Amino acid sequence: MTSPALIACSHGTRSAQGRATVAAIRAGLAEALPGVRVEEAYVDVEQPEVADVVARLAADGPAVLVPLLLATGFHTKVDIARAAAPFENVVVAEPMGPHDLLIEALLGRLADLPEGDSGRRPGDHVVLAAAGSSDPAAAVATRRMRALLEDELPVPVSVGYGAGASPSIPEAVAAARAAGADRVIAASYVLAPGHFAGLVAAAGADQVTAPLGTHPAVIDVLLERYVRAAARPAAGRGAGQLSSAATA
Template identity: 70%
Template sequence: MTCPDVAVTTLVACSHGTRSPAGRAVIARIRQQLARAVPEAEVHEAYVDVEQPEVAGVVSTAAALGPVVVVPLLLSTGFHTSVDIAAAVGPYQRAVAAAALGPHPGLVQALRERLVAVRGGDAGHRPGDHVVLAAAGSSDPAAARAVEHMRALLAAHLPAPVSIGYGAGCAPSIPEAVEAARATGARRVIAASYVLAPGHFANLVGAAGADLVTAPLGDHPEVIGVAAARYREALATLAQPVN
């Protein structure tokens, strides 16, 4: 007896896109690990800027074959989630966009481990420390609210003050946040890179003048776990097929 064909769900791992070879390698590793974390889905790459294939085309092709879930490999909501990705899934009944990765408690754990990994292993815990959560930034007010939520989650797990700096889109900038921390008496300012991969925004974090800078979140296991959870949450919202 043969079983009827069952449509496999396509997981479209949609990142911003970058010209950085190191950044591209990190995003590729995230996709590879996400494919292992969600073996029931077929994982495809897509982008909202800089690189190809663009997300609308990938969704269009995949939606003709079965259910589609677009997982934004983006840490906050913003223009790319509310416009680009939303427009890509909008025409298709069996396509849905997952939430952005952050804010999420799992990302707090990833940030804390990145802080432990910088020089001395006590970043954010030494008297006089100040942590700047260094985010890419967006002109979308919802993105700023998401980063503020993430700041509050991180601050609840650190004895040091935690403020925010942005690479673009809103104030304060990351250098301004670093200088403001020093002006309030910080002895050591740590920039906690709230970016996924090497590239333009990671470079801005590194050049902001902090005493210590953490690595991007990259393919940290918590990032993969959050992305898999976002996929499953979104998949559950799709209407069941009619027999």
């Protein structure tokens, strides 16, 4: 039996580095899933649009639409769900987060900073810097990630958002300093270079981690989302079957 195609749906970006990062993530998925057709799709900025890709692949057989998005929100609940809705043979996987493996990726990026003890030295404060969304479920998911990250670090962890929710990343950085932090580290909870990564970099933290990018744990999360969705019973494979805050 042929495995369902994997539609890797990301937001889209004008950043050449961001596009290269997302392409490398797709390549990692294809390498881990030999024989599985892996196709790109986007909800904004880039082409091809997700609805067009879903319609084309659904004509050939079953497919799993995997959001390369860290939390639920408008793009998962509307753009992605709407694209899959007409097709019984297309199942939508859960968004990437929250997930324990993404904590592994965040810790890895913290360890990549010039001082490997970043986020572990007394006086440090880590701001989990997320893109943000006006959807309350996205904030719930991000707060869950904050709690999971704080469980792994001996220092305080707070949240800042690039848009759609408060506090903003600069506000969270300023609040950490006002609370007495000696060093504020912005942990970039974004997938790839682009607009939101730029907001994190410009927020005034003492150190800023790289986006999650192609960290092996990112690939593992996406593989898990694909495998779980592909194994969903036929009755549960209807369009837009999204769980907004599932954690492995």
